[in-house]
Amino acid sequence: MLSKIVVRTSHSGGMRKTGTCRRNTPSRSSCLLRFLLIVPVIFVFILNVSCFGGGGGKDSGDPDPGSSYTLTFNVTYTDAGTYTSGDTIYVELYKNPADIGNVEAGSFQGKRTISSVNGTVSFDLAGGTYYALLYLDKDSGGSLSEDDFYVIYNNQTIEGTPTAINLSESKSIDISFNNANSYTEPASGPLSFNLAYTGAHYAAGDDIVVEVYDNPADLGDIGADSWWGLGRISAATGTWSIDLPPGTYYAITYLTKNENEFFDYGDYYEIYDNKNLAGAPTAIHHSGSTAITISLDDTNCYTDPYKYLTVNYAYTGTHYTSGASIDLDVYTSSMTLVDSDYAQAASGSFLMRVDPGTYYIVVYLDLDNNWEIGTGDYYELYDGVSKTGTPTAIDLSTSSQEVTVSFGDAYQW
Numbered sequence: 001m002l003s004k005i006v007v008r009t010s011h012s013g014g015m016r017k018t019g020t021c022r023r024n025t026p027s028r029s030s031c032l033l034r035f036l037l038i039v040p041v042i043f044v045f046i047l048n049v050s051c052f053g054g055g056g057g058k059d060s061g062d063p064d065p066g067s068s069y070t071l072t073f074n075v076t077y078t079d080a081g082t083y084t085s086g087d088t089i090y091v092e093l094y095k096n097p098a099d100i101g102n103v104e105a106g107s108f109q110g111k112r113t114i115s116s117v118n119g120t121v122s123f124d125l126a127g128g129t130y131y132a133l134l135y136l137d138k139d140s141g142g143s144l145s146e147d148d149f150y151v152i153y154n155n156q157t158i159e160g161t162p163t164a165i166n167l168s169e170s171k172s173i174d175i176s177f178n179n180a181n182s183y184t185e186p187a188s189g190p191l192s193f194n195l196a197y198t199g200a201h202y203a204a205g206d207d208i209v210v211e212v213y214d215n216p217a218d219l220g221d222i223g224a225d226s227w228w229g230l231g232r233i234s235a236a237t238g239t240w241s242i243d244l245p246p247g248t249y250y251a252i253t254y255l256t257k258n259e260n261e262f263f264d265y266g267d268y269y270e271i272y273d274n275k276n277l278a279g280a281p282t283a284i285h286h287s288g289s290t291a292i293t294i295s296l297d298d299t300n301c302y303t304d305p306y307k308y309l310t311v312n313y314a315y316t317g318t319h320y321t322s323g324a325s326i327d328l329d330v331y332t333s334s335m336t337l338v339d340s341d342y343a344q345a346a347s348g349s350f351l352m353r354v355d356p357g358t359y360y361i362v363v364y365l366d367l368d369n370n371w372e373i374g375t376g377d378y379y380e381l382y383d384g385v386s387k388t389g390t391p392t393a394i395d396l397s398t399s400s401q402e403v404t405v406s407f408g409d410a411y412q413w
Contacts, residue, residue, distance in 0.1 A: 068124050072172040073167065076118040077136055079178035082149060088140070089114040091121050097162045098248075100133050100152060101144045104225050129164045134177055147184050151177035158183070158291045189288045192241035195233055197255055199268055199298035205333050207256050208233040208296065210240060211263070216281045217249045218269035219271055246287040253294050254302070255300045265304045268296065274305045276300040306353045308400040314347040317378055317409035320365060329373070333358040333393065342366065356398070360391045364413070373413055380407035
């Protein structure tokens with residue numbers, strides 16, 4: 001099978017103005033803090049369930065996706081002349097017929113092996129619809145490749161229409177196949193893009209970038225498995241092409257002004273054909289040679305989806321010493337610790353980047369520098385309460401916020 005060269009990147013969820021996050025797992029004290037804060041949330045949840053409980057059922061005639069059934073294949077390869085000792089028969093299962101043969105696809109359900117001309121394999125599956133691929137692996141590559149003999153249930157080829165296996169109870173299926181179908185790798189061909197930026201923001205040194213994916217949900221994420229490659233044009237107009245096997249692809253084009261190789265905030269972009277991130281992209285059905293024309297303008301600008309919390313703090317007590325740190329913990333409304341930071345100064349500010357939502361914070365003087373709130377530390381929950389009080393929520397659901405915490409020696413853990 002044709003291999004893809006995948007470039008992976010890591011994505012950071014937090015932006016730190018001072019220091020770095022040093023906490024990987026919550027301590028007993030932070031768990032206690034969560035318990036003290038979460039009680040009102042649990043009460044509201046119980047109230048909601050008791051007032052609004054109940055739900056609909058499902059059609060008893062449909063397969064139950066919550067149940068487990070056994071799907072068994074009794075397999076026989078009938079052409080002994082093309083079977084040699086050491087050959088392996090593979091049985092692969094998929095939820096989506098378009099993914100057959102692509103074990104990296106999300107619908108791939110697993111594979112089983114048979115080390116003789118016949119044998120039985122089973123899958124334990126939830127109720128639903130499945131499609132089966134069987135092949136004699138002649139090159140011991142472990143995947144469907146050139147000259148392997150194969151069949152798609154029920155007696156179909158890659159070009160045909162596979163038969164769905166509707167699983168609403170355990171079942172056993174007999175399958176025989178031979179050397180009638182020999183797999184041939186699909187020939188690659190050029191997918192070409194004629195690009196033009198017609199907006200008002202192009203300047204010397206800027207680039208027009210186009211990226212190609214086979215999954216529209218991943219557009220803009222070059223670390224995704226569905227990414228096939230990118231082209232860069234150092235002009236307002238130009239052409240770029242990439243050799244790809246026949247298939248369905250999606251493209252995003254953008255003007256990048258910071259000379260990086262990523263779709264980034266502030267970039268003007270278009271998802272083919274003339275769509276933005278909220279729209280449904282148009283599929284590019286590629287076979288042989290395909291040419292696409294894209295005219296990019298300033299209609300869509302990629303904006304930052306995160307919210308920023310600025311915490312201005314000041315410790316006014318008498319226990320700060322040189323080298324001690326002031327720590328900040330940020331919790332969600334369900335009291336999950338999502339981020340933390342520290343600063344080695346009695347006053348200053350933190351800048352935290354978070355997903356939109358509601359948050360609570362605690363700021364404390366970490367006397368023993370063990371990176372967690374503990375016995376003896378002086379602290380305050382925003383806004384001005386101890387762990388026995390009711391903290392004030394910070395609403396970051398629609399906009400960034402700035403808060404101030406000034407605390408002294410009133411509350412000691």
